[in-house]
Amino acid sequence: MSPQLDYAQTGQVSLIRSHKETLVRADLHRGVYMKRQLGILIVFCIMVLVAANHTKALEVLLKEEIKYNHNSMTISEVKKLVPFNVIVPENVPDDWTLEIKTYPWGTKTDFTSFSLHYMDRNDEKMMVSITQKKSIAKQTKEYIPNVKTISINGHLGRLTKWGNAGEVDRKGEIITGGLLQWSQKGTDIEIHSSRIPMEKMVEIACSMK
Helix, strand or coil: CCHHHHHHHHHHHHHHHHHHHHHHHHHHHHHHHHHHHHHHHHHHHHHHHHHHHHHHHHHHHHHHHCEECCCCCCHHHHHCCCCCCCCCECCCCCCCEEEEEEECCCCCCCCCEEEEEEECCCCCCEEEEEEEEECCCCCCCCCCCCEEEEEECCEEEEEEECCCCCCECCCCCECCCEEEEEEECCEEEEEEECCCCHHHHHHHHHCEC
16 A cells, blocks of 8 residues: 555545534533533422422411401402502511401402401400501691601601590400501501500501501
8 A cells, every 4th residue: 555545534534523523522522511410400490389389388377377357358358459559567566466358348349448367366356457558649738736747668657646544445355456557568557556556566566567
């Protein structure tokens, strides 16, 4: 065999070997890329699953922490049925129970407002009521006796003391508390009570964020 032919064959072998090595490297690169994409997909699926379970866990935890009475509708259910933000207090006694009243009476959807009725541990006395509805433009109100202006979570609030505060009601209990009004996140909020002091009402209001 002539030297020229041998050199040509050697060159062809080298070229073929080089091409095979290139293909192998391409396959390896493709495999690494696919594994990487698969890993990203798996991580994404896990994140979605964890997020969904976390949301459900929060709803269950909230339901377990709040003691509902009278087969009341839950806060999670109300949030789906009103056209405004539902704002829930975080600072309420653990032994209070909650019943939610929706308005208009008799309707099952399209509620215009609702009230959170917090009762004592024996479900006998309403300790505080929190009513919420969609905010509307308000006109400037004239001076009203017993009204004090305060700040609630950075919003202007009006605290009205009951005119008969300090007197004894028909059940022999001393009347205290009053009416607290303000708007927050597009929701008008009213808290009223005749059984807890106004200082406690303000604490509850400030925990609504």
